[in-house]
Amino acid sequence: MLRNLLIGLVLAGFVFIFYNLYITYEPKTELTGIAAHYAEKGAVEVGAANLVTAVVVTYRGFDTLGEITILFLTASIIAFFLKLSKVDEEKIIVHRGTSELLITASKILIPIIFLFGAYVFMNGHLTPGGGFQGGAIIASGVVLSILANPNRQINHNVIIWVESISGVSFVLIGVLGIFLAGGFLDNRILGLGEFGTLFSAGAIPIIYSFVGLKVGAEISNILNKYQKSQKES
Amino acid sequence: MEYFDLGKISLLIGFLLIIIGFWGVLSQKNIIKIIIGFAILNTGINILMVSLGYIRGRTAPIIDSAVEQAENHNVLNSVVDPVPQALVLTAIVIGFGVTALLLAYAMKLFRAKRTLDINNFNDLKW
Numbered sequence: 532m533l534r535n536l537l538i539g540l541v542l543a544g545f546v547f548i549f550y551n552l553y554i555t556y557e558p559k560t561e562l563t564g565i566a567a568h569y570a571e572k573g574a575v576e577v578g579a580a581n582l583v584t585a586v587v588v589t590y591r592g593f594d595t596l597g598e599i600t601i602l603f604l605t606a607s608i609i610a611f612f613l614k615l616s617k618v619d620e621e622k623i624i625v626h627r628g629t630s631e632l633l634i635t636a637s638k639i640l641i642p643i644i645f646l647f648g649a650y651v652f653m654n655g656h657l658t659p660g661g662g663f664q665g666g667a668i669i670a671s672g673v674v675l676s677i678l679a680n681p682n683r684q685i686n687h688n689v690i691i692w693v694e695s696i697s698g699v700s701f702v703l704i705g706v707l708g709i710f711l712a713g714g715f716l717d718n719r720i721l722g723l724g725e726f727g728t729l730f731s732a733g734a735i736p737i738i739y740s741f742v743g744l745k746v747g748a749e750i751s752n753i754l755n756k757y758q759k760s761q762k763e764s
Numbered sequence: 765m766e767y768f769d770l771g772k773i774s775l776l777i778g779f780l781l782i783i784i785g786f787w788g789v790l791s792q793k794n795i796i797k798i799i800i801g802f803a804i805l806n807t808g809i810n811i812l813m814v815s816l817g818y819i820r821g822r823t824a825p826i827i828d829s830a831v832e833q834a835e836n837h838n839v840l841n842s843v844v845d846p847v848p849q850a851l852v853l854t855a856i857v858i859g860f861g862v863t864a865l866l867l868a869y870a871m872k873l874f875r876a877k878r879t880l881d882i883n884n885f886n887d888l889k890w
Contacts, residue, residue: 538790560820565847598857605861757868760871
């Protein structure tokens with residue numbers, strides 16, 4: 532009873548704070564400060580049609596590096612946490628098969644999902660999309676393949692190599708920016724190209740492709756760990 | 765008309781989701797439901813941040829035909845704020861990481877005691 536009362540009090544406090552915020556909130560009417568700079572100069576300086584991508588990959592590229600580091604850290608902690616003992620590792624569990632519909636649909640859909648994921652992260656500088664979204668779409672294809680065939684083994688080595696190579700390439704492109712252009716993760720190491728085409732915005736499509744591959748591999752790695760931990764007794 | 769502004773509506777939805785998420789985290793007994801509460805809380809905060817960058821009558825911060833068709837024909841006067849959207853992109857990824865970790869912990873906790881009721885995990889309580 533006391534517990535419910537305390538919960539009610541906390542929630543009422545939040546309602547009070549949010550109500551006051553809500554009635555005094557005045558929507559913005561124009562861009563100010565750094566946002567105005569991004570909107571005005573973004574197309575000229577970075578060459579990306581999608582200003583959010585320009586902010587994420589170039590202006591705030593270092594944050595993105597930290598972000599994929601956090602994702603890598605999550606995958607490592609989960610791998611450490613769900614580590615199987617030697618006995619469990621060698622155990623073989625045969626799951627019940629799934630429905631014919633799911634198996635057939637997954638055969639058709641998985642290549643299309645992977646293709647769509649690749650499209651999303653390669654066009655991140657032009658359309659609403661990017662590395663993280665594309666990587667999540669690719670991982671959803673992996674989820675579908677696990678659901679359709681619960682006994683499927685994901686090749687661990689492929690995941691590790693894709694993840695490592697794309698992570699190292701991302702940092703290397705960033706370091707190249709120091710020598711060839713203005714600074715770390717500067718996208719002007721390649722020409723900016725024609726505005727609004729696939730091969731534009733300098734290194735952004737390349738960086739975002741590596742980010743997409745890395746995110747896809749990391750999420751697949753987490754899924755692989757979850758799947759394997761079913762063996763734990 | 766003032767109360768039906770898109771920015772205000774999404775602000776309200778964000779606040780509502782935050783309160784629902786807090787309620788779920790505080791009042792539920794099942795660990796999985798607590799994690800779902802965290803996810804709802806996360807979504808609410810993301811919606812809140814995006815709606816703070818909304819400017820009435822403007823389009824997404826992508827320079828394409830929609831911007832060129834805008835009457836004033838100027839990027840500065842026709843797009844919403846790109847900075848909160850970029851921040852939310854980061855926040856979504858962090859939220860994903862947090863949820864994945866919480867689920868791994870929930871799995872371990874279930875293996876330890878064969879139950880998901882939070883009241884049975886009182887080893888650190890005195």
